[in-house]
Amino acid sequence: MATDTTETFLVEVNALFTSHDKARREQADIWLQAFQKTSEAWALSDQILRSQITPxxxxxxxxxxxxxxxxLDLHQLDSAARISLRDSLLELLYQYREGPRKIIxxxxxxxxxxxxxxxxxxNVLPQFAELYGKNPDTVKCLLEFLKILPEEVNTNNRIPISDEDYRIRSKELLTNNANEVLQMLLIYLQNSGENIDYQIQVFECFESWLYSGDIAIASLENNPFLGHSFDALQSNELYDIAVDVVCRIIHETRDTSDSMPVIEQIYPRLLPLRESLKRAIEEEDDDKVRGYCRIFTQAGESYLELIVQxxxxxxxxxxxxxxxxxxxxxxxxxxxxxxxxRLADTLCEPRHADIRERFKTIYLNLVDVMIKHLHYPNxxxxxxxxRRDEFREFRHVMGDVLKDCCLIAGSQECLTKxxxxxxxxxxxPANGNMLEWQQIEAPLFSLRAMGSEIPEEENVVLPQIMQLLQQLPDHPKIxxxxxxxxxxxxxxTRKHSQFIPYQLNFISSGFEHEEVAAAAxxxxxxxxxxxxxxxVEYLPQLHPFYLNVTNKLNGTxxxxxxxxxxxxxAAVPPAEILKALQTFCLPIAQGLHLLANKGVGANERDIRNACDKLEQLSMILRVFAERQKKDDATDAIPLPVHPCISIIQELWPVFDLLLMNFGADPHLSESICKCFKYCIVYYPAAFRPLLPEFMDRLITVFDRTSLSCYLWVAGKCVREHSTGEGTEATITLLTFFERLSVTxxxxxxxxxxxxxxxxVEDYFRLNITxxxxxxxxxSQSAIFPSVLQAGLTSLTIEQQDALHSVLAFFNKLLSFIVKEMQQIPPASGNITGSPITPPSHPVGMNTNLLNxxxxxxxxxxxxxxxxxxGLMYTFSRDLQQNYVEDILTSLAKLYPHDSQQWISEVFQHLQDANLTSDIKNAFIRDYNFNTEPGFAEITTCD
Structure with a gap:
């Protein structure tokens, strides 16, 4: 049997690493993951590693x-087996002393x-030093372990160990050995001779221990390691690791008040690097320039206060x-x-106002530098x-630097550049037609990037710039x-309205160029x-322009x-606003009406156009609502019906026909539901007369199509139109919910x-709402048993968003019952509570809660x-932490005896090799005494 498993293991590993068939690789991965969870994997892994003929x-x-x-599975081994495992691994490390390094x-x-x-x-470190530190052939094994030790101890959060045990063990492994490790590394470095590989490993270890914080930065004062680290920058072979180490040393001295003795030894070593940087720039040695840039930038960030002071x-x-x-x-x-x-932020602090001028020239020069970098290549x-996408992203980041330049050098000075x-x-005139578009586009981009830092009252440079725009070459990119x-x-422009006519004309003519339409x-x-x-006075011109251009555009x-x-x-005087809105909505209404009447004769393009028009209508509803909220002008429109709702009322027969004829189309249904979402959320009072008919239509179309968007918008109805416990509106919404639930x-x-x-996701989000x-x-709904059964059935789903919704539903429901039961005197049965406060709800309500x-x-x-x-097979870790713990805790509070019995019964039927009797008993014991289960002990998924 073991031989069969070994052969299968070798076949599956080979498939995982060499097969060109994706499905075969996935199959191999599934088998190997399952194998790794078995107890058999311990011995087989040891056997495979000891075989020199195995691939x-x-x-x-x-x-x-x-x-x-x-x-993850150390609990499968007792103490004696763990000691045996340790000794076996130490032997294997010696066996692989010559490599491959990835196995080491x-x-x-x-x-x-x-x-x-x-x-x-x-005696972990002394034992390693004794086993591997004396023979040059095995020192690299010791150095690899020393490098990995602080990295794993500080970053591997998957190891199941309590915080207190971790704190103690971390101190034993790292802090208590830091000084000895530093001295050991110094000895190895000084005795390494010309062995570059050993030197690199020593520096890697040193950086790892520095990063962990266990080697105190104060211990570097007058320590030869500091000098060796900077000296290594002169070696081509050691340059990369030396840069890493020097940057790490500088970073660890960022607390300048505590690190000044070491900084005083670092700074004199930085000064000569300036000449090395200049030489690398002259030689265009990118690797060297990158390394020196990292060092100086790290020094700048770490010593920022010293730089300013x-x-x-x-x-x-x-x-x-x-x-x-x-x-x-x-x-x-x-x-x-x-x-x-960071420097700009620091200089902008009031306490540094007197020093800001000292850095003005540097930031002004930086504007020129950024504009140079903004140029697209010829x-x-x-x-x-x-590569184009990466450069576009880089240009926007450079734009942030230009904003910093404005803060320090002044907006007028920066605009002048x-x-x-x-x-x-x-x-x-000498330039004639010789200009490349890149030469003009880059400074234009810089102007755009600086915009957020330019005051609206700037009257010196911006007017000249706006005048200059009229003289630009007619190139699409410009x-x-x-x-x-x-x-x-x-x-x-709001403060300089004289430029509006020109800007409107400039923008509108941009729609004639396909490349410029998005910007326009x-x-x-x-x-x-x-x-x-x-x-507002330009509306007569905007209307025909709008009708023309919207026939050519789509999407954003x-x-x-x-x-x-x-x-x-929306800025039109209130008495005229409905008429103006109807004028601009007319083409939308006509387009939707045309599709609604086409019925089965509509094609995909017709439906896509209708979706665009519905998105336009949603935008109109949103803009009106947001402007009214901003201006607090909800009551400023003296009309019996809000103009947006008037439009919806006029379009209601069209919407109804669209739902009947195209409600099963996923794209159109999403678009129409978005329209109604804005009506429900932004205009709840004005939309209320339409609500009963709308809810009836939702019930019908959901029954016919099973599309989730109708449940989504139903949740908006409940959220915005529920008026409290037991009210007529809320009871109506409960009936609405129940009819959707039957479907x-x-x-x-x-x-x-x-x-x-x-x-499933949107249905249980509706329940949560x-x-x-x-x-x-x-809680009074007669269909609750069916809702609960639907939730239990849906726990088998593997799609994570849907699972979030289902578990959130159970968590919300149980939390509510626990809270309410605490206000009711103890009742019969297992449901318990304490009369913390007198009952705040009618007795009938208490009866409903008990039911x-x-x-x-x-x-x-x-x-x-x-x-x-789910914990064992399908739930992600965040689901466990966010919901399952709380659900089990609530069950323990509501049904303290029954919940223990349920867990025992479930455990008897769960068949999983990793769910041992010890784990089951430990979980039940913890649950009984703490009512806060330890999930990590029963889960087998990563």
Missing amino acids: ETARYFAARTFRQKIT TQICLSLVALALQMPEWQ HADAFQSIVESIAECAAYHDTEIVRITFFFWH DLSSWTAE PYTTLAHQLLN RYAATLVISRYSFW SMALKYLCKDCSELL DLLEVTEAVTHVV MFRFIVEKKPSDIPDV FIDCAPLTY LGTILCQHGSALIDGLFR
Whole structure:
């Protein structure tokens, strides 16, 4: 049998690592994961690792299996077996002393995980030093372990160990050995001769222990390791690791008040690196420049207060970072950005106002540097789409640096930089037609990036810039950038309305260029939003423009243009607002009416167009609501019916026909439900007369289509229109909920919950909404047993969002019952409570709660069974932490005796090799005494 398992193991590992068939690799992965959970995996992994004729991939996977099992399954071994495992791993480490290194690493990871969980293993580091530290052939095993030890102890959160045990063991393994490790590493470094590999490993260990914080930074004062670390920068072979170590040393001295003695030894070593940086820049040695950039930037970030307080003394660091920022490699340039941001933030503090001027020149020069980096290359067509996306993202990050420049150097001075560049290029006759579009687009982009830091009353440079925009070449990329500049400064245009006619014309003509349409849509949106009152007089011109352009646009561009004109319509005087709104909604209504009447004759394009029009209508509803909320103008429209609801009323027959003819289309149903969501949420009082008819239609269309969006919008109805416990409106909504539930129960019988995860999710979110709004009314529902059964059935689903919804429902329901029972004197049965406060609800309500508790009790065993099966096989870790613990705790409070019996019964039927009798008994014991189960002990999923 063992031989068969070994052969299968080798076949599956080979498939996992070499098969070109994705399905076969997935099959192998499933088998190997299951194998790793078995007790048999201990011996087989040892056997595989000891065989020198077994393929390396199999031995590597066996080593990984040891790490996995020690991390998650060490409870399968008693004390004697653990000692045997430790000794076996130490032997294997010696066996693999010549490599491969990846197997050495996995064995060391296993030993660290074991050491952390074996408090009886007290001489870990001395034993390693004795076994592997004396022979040059085995020193690399010791160094690998020393490197991994602090990394794993501080980062592997999967190891099941209590906080107190971790604190004690971490101190024993790391803190108590830090000084000895430092001295050991220094000896190895000094005795390494020309062995670069040993030197690299020593530095890696040193950095790892520094990172863990166990080697105190004060111990580096006058320690030769500090000098060796900087000296290693002169070695090409050691350069990369030396950069890592030096950066780590600097980072650990960031608390300047405590680290000054060490900083005083670091800073003199930084100064000579300035010349090394300049030489690397001249030679365009990207790797060297990157390393020095990391060091100087780390110094700048760590010693920021010293730089600000002693600008002259630490000027060399800032200048070095500035030189790196001007380098041609943008990935190196990016390293400096966080420093410039932190320095600007620090200089903006009132206590540093007197020193800010000292850094003004640096930030002004940085504007020129950023504009230079903003240039697209001349051979842009040769770039891949991915590279273009990366550069676009990088440009936006550079925009943040330009904002920092405005804060320190002043907005007017910073604006002058791109303006001067543009004016020179556009107004210099010598340039003629020789200008590349990149030369103009980059300074335009910088203007856009600075926008948020420019005051609306700026009257010196921006007027000249706006005038200059009229002289730009008619190139699509230049026009795109200029249009976004207008978009960014719409807040400024509000105070400078003389530019509105030109800007409107400039933006509207942009729609004639396919490449500029997106920018034009955005610019129109912001101009209309910020200058809405000023643009009301332009509505007669906007209307034909709107009708024309919306026939050509779709997606985001269409919605942004719709939002734009809606802002202006919303600014119309109240007496005229309905008429203006009807004028702009007429093409939407006509388009929807056309589709509604087509019926089965409609094609996919017709439906897509209808979805666009519904999205437009949603945008109109949203903009009106948001403007009214902002302006507090809900009552400022002296009309019997809100104009938006008037539009909905006029369109109601069309909506009704759309739902009847196309309600099963997932795209159109989503769009129409979004429309009604805005009506329900933003105009609840105005929409209330339409609510009964709307709820009836929802019931009908959900019964016919089983689409989840109808449950989603039903939840909005309950949330916004429930008026409290037992009111007529709430009772009506309960009936509405029950009628939807009857359909839902039919779906669960006809289909598996896993086939309709989105419907399951939204149905139980609807239940949660009712519990939130009117829990006592909800508890009276006659269909509650069926709701509960639907929830139990849905616990088998594997889709995580749906599971979140189901578990959140059970958690919310049980928490509510526990809270209410605490206000009721003890009753018969297992439901217990303490009369903390007098009953706050009628006796009938108390009876309903007791009945509800009885129903829950009847399903308690099934609920426990579903929870534990989910814990073992399907629930993610966050589901366990967010819901399951609370659910079990609530059950323990409500049914203290029954819940223990349910758990015992469920455990008797659960068949899983990893769920041993010891684990079951320990869980029940903890549950009995603490009513706070220890989930980590029973779960087998990672």
